[in-house]
Amino acid sequence: MSTAVHAEGVATTTPDWAAIRAQFPLLQRRVHDKPLIYLDSANTSQKPATVIEAVDDFYRQHNANVSRAVHALGSEATAAYEGARRRLAAFLKVQPDELVLCSGTTFAINLVAYSYALPRLKPGDAILLTRMEHHANIVPWQLVAERTGAVIKVAELDANGDLDVEAMLAKMTPEVRIVSLAHVSNVLGTVNPVREICRQARKRGITSVVDGSQAAPHLGLDIPSLDCDFYAITGHKMCGPTGTGVLWARREHLQAMPPFLGGGEMIREVRFEGTVFNDPPYRFEAGTPNIAGFVGLAAAVDFLDGIGMEAIAAREHELGHYLRSALEREPGVRIFGNPRQRTAVVSFLVEGAHAHDLATLLDLQGVAVRSGHHCAHPLMQHFGVPATCRASLAFYNTHAEIDAFITALQKVRGLLA
Ligand SMILES: Cc1ncc(COP(=O)(O)O)c(C=O)c1O
Structure with missing residues (x-):
């Protein structure tokens, strides 16, 4: 860290980004004999050594199942798992x-859809989604809508990829029981005004669900201030291990919800005549959890907090601006959307080239971008394309990497001309 003194005399520290980047072993790799330029963090982030070591240490020193064994390792594993829950909270x-x-x-x-919505929805009820949702926030709702006779309504976007909030509020009619939306779009980086939307939903007695997958890694979260009912995050996009995530729910909802999956850990007593379920949140955690994964996720949030979410957001904002401006200067590049508030994600295409060809040729130069529909078919339909390329950044990326990406893109355009 280096220290700067502002005009008011308040000293602030600027993270040493090069030293932070050096803590990600995988970023030192070469692919196709070129230095790796990883621009696919919206897909999954890379992991710092502290996360890798926390998982490794758990398996080397503490591995046992949780809440089952009274022996020392069992207690250590349970303490580590519950410690991770407290750390995430x-x-x-x-x-x-x-x-x-x-x-x-x-x-x-899926837990919210099956355990909260399925028992409550009736024919004629509606679930309000937005055009920019990931399939994970569309398909579970379609499945419960099919079973209950509820219908799906869609809030549309403008040409910039911003939600038309007025139109969305107008769609919050009395039959709408649930509104579920992304905090941040995985394709455009749009940051949605979820606080305003959830507040308006609450006023109308509508339950709100927020998909925070692309928000938690980039924005400092204060879930209670959002006024939502449910908030979902996924650990692997925020420097944690794959197969980890969290559902936050208002306590009264969790208490009223029946179990989703049955099995060990989620019960208090089982008889063939009937089962007494455990209290929330354990009622929803059937079976052996990803204990090592959550130990790693706790280490990941330690790492993120060690840098500071504000510093991360500022760094990514600056890198995102640099990336977007550089792409805008490139002839023949079409950029999708121009949201007012956004994270460091840019979806683009090059005139005359298919997204997969672009991504393949970039990969040969060491640049990893994602190509495809990004699990957002309805958004692709909005833009009238089957696929885009997406460059998505994290705080560990550098300006030099963005320059190298642009040089690689220019080379690809030459090859495709
Ligand atoms: C906005 C959004 N929602 C949901 C998901 C699904 O996350 P996971 O596959 O980790 O459950 C993703 C992952 O790409 C996403 O970007």
């Missing part, structure tokens, strides 16, 4: 017993 500014630890956003939204 502190990161999200909520209470530990309001957090269901699960495999990720996909599981979390």
